[in-house]
Amino acid sequence: MSTLSHQLIVPSHIEYLLVNQDLLIFEASSGVQRFVDPPYEPLEGKQISDSFPELIGMEDFLIGILEGQQDNFDLKGIGRFTEDGSALYFDIYVTLRQQEANQDNCLVFFIEDVTERMVLEQKLVQASNENSLLADNLVVSQKYIYQIIQSMAAILLVTTPSGKITTVNQRALDLFKYRETELIGQSISILISDHNFLEQATQQHPLFNQLLNNIPVICYAKTGERLVIAFSCSAIQTELEELPSLIYVGRDITERQRTQRRLEAQYATTHILSESVTFSQAAPKLLQGICKSLQWDLGELWIPINGNQEGPASERLRCAETWVRPSVCIPDFIQDYWQTTFAPGMGLPGRIWITGSPQWFGDNFNTHQSLMLKSVHRGKWHTAIGFPIQSDGKILGVMTFFNREMQHLDEDLLQAMANIGSQIGQFIKRKQAEEALRHQQEQTERLLLNILPEPTARRLKQKPGTIAEDFAEVTVMFADIVGFTEIAASLSPIELVELLNQIFSAFDRLTEKHGLEKIKTVGDAYMVVSGIPTPQVDHAEAIAKMALDMLESIAQFNTNNNQNFSIRIGIHSGPVVAGVIGIKKFIYDLWGDTVNTASRMESHGIAGKIQLTPATYKRLPEQFLCEKRGTISVKGKGEMTTYFLLGRC
Structure with missing residues (x-):
């Protein structure tokens, strides 16, 4: 070649x-x-x-x-x-x-x-006798061609090289809503707004093959309606004309374009919702995605709020989110929107809210002052559409969209918007259910952590069953309210429970303060351990600090409540087995001689005193002040030397 x-x-x-x-x-x-x-x-x-x-x-x-x-x-x-x-x-x-x-x-x-x-x-020159007959045949042919042109289903426009319309068929007149006399002699730019396409068409040469074939072009009817026409353009040279004529043959693909945009809007909605964690995160993306897919200029999200009064009648719609095309200039736009609310039936959002169905408004909607914001919308828009966001019959919000171009009622778009509203509503409901489930799970988690140490709770969730662990170095403390039986006899059950709750709640706060693990309360007895579930070197010191704080706490309680409570505290250090047994109403508990000995220190103690075994006494640093009690007889243990913890040095 x-x-x-x-x-x-x-x-x-x-x-x-x-x-x-x-x-x-x-x-x-x-x-x-x-x-x-x-x-x-x-x-x-x-x-x-x-x-x-x-x-x-x-x-x-x-x-x-x-x-x-x-x-x-x-x-x-x-x-x-x-x-x-x-x-x-x-x-x-x-x-x-x-x-x-x-x-x-x-x-x-x-x-x-x-x-x-x-x-x-x-x-032709030689056959002068045939000229008259050929001329008559030409007239007949022209009439025939004119009839063919007028009956064509496609749009046909013929222009001069400069773009002046010389021929237009009936299909084009019907579509663009003009009379023939209104178009002949006019520039084709009255119909076609794409100047690049027109420039390419006028540069064609009749010697070369057709360059412009089936090109989608934006056009406008006399009414201002936006149309999309797929035009093919050819330059044709005739012997009767010095300059070629431009022939435009087109098909109306407006509906096909609308269908494609509806599908794009539905796809954009599905994609945005699938990637969003919350509706507040999805809302601005949805407004932008729908506007861009449908080639609209302004999108709004309105959500219900309660007024000053109680009941449904006080509900109003407030603008929660907006998106506006960058090329659209709206003075004071944001401020006006955030200050605007609509009652049911008022304004475009309120009308959609009260009807519960999508709404479409053409060029005459600017005359309905109750449908628009006077300072922002008036005179700017020619078409508006809105739809409710709803699920299970409940309206959760309203979305409205506006276009500066005139568009005819599109029933299919209304249905697509209704589907999008239901899709968003289902998303909101699903996220609300997920949030409720998450909140319930958090509550369950907190409740479980109130019963079990975190590592034990984690293991129990992963593999239910018996859990038992050995801990070689822990310190166990028991505390008991002295004379609780006599006190209980003088108080009502509710008063007694309220007093116990105040005391044990204060002890719980001390447990958290010193990083200890509360095991349980039995009646008026309180049990806590240090070194479980996470081993720690200063387990005896941590328990000693809490024991001293408990004495101060009970003294403060007596002062605040005009009471005369006193407690006995017993402490012992050594090995234990800790874990969970059983399948119903399980609790985290300790077993072993260390637990029994600590309990005996409490039961053989003195009111207002903290009694220690030698094992705990030896593990305390010098900054603690202790006093030797002497040898006492302990049930199940025999003779034991014990100590009192008096305070810090």
């Missing part, structure tokens, strides 16, 4: 030659030799005028074209006789071809076989 055919699209009935700066032929198409005089001789390297004598004397003119001093030109009606004696006619079109920066420009000679046309012209 030749170099030129790689770079240009040349119609099959046109041949070509490339001529250099010296007017020597250096490339030719395969069929060009039949136009050469004499025919079928080698061409490359020959002077162009040697093969085409008609160019003799025009060398300076050709050089002028190469140097950019002359315009392109053509020679028409050049005649030859072929070897069999038949006539051959052709036209030559000469133009400049700009080469790369490092190459010289060259001339392109396009040669078009016009034998049939020339023969026909000669016959």
